Amino acid sequence: MLHASLRRSGGSYIMTVPLSYVEQNHLDAGSRMAIEIIGDELKIKPDRPRRSLAELLAATPPGLCRAEGWDELGAAGTEL
Secondary structure, rough: OOOOOEEEOOEEEOOOOOOHHHHHHHOOOOOEEEEEEEOOEEEEEEEOOOOOHHHHHHHHOOOOOOOOHHHHHHOOOOOO
């Protein structure tokens, strides 16, 4: 488990984020983070927009072998 100290900056507190976490999640200064408070726990994770199935399919490189009718299928569950 890693530990961090809080620093005061104006009316807020600042906590440092370990470099290993920043690199693992491809973060940078200014990256948006989602914060959730659950009782006395603070859950922080990268805030990335969920892309739609259509956006993911549009990003597929041309020329790949694809099953016929694949592009017309809708989302089947929580795979995205």
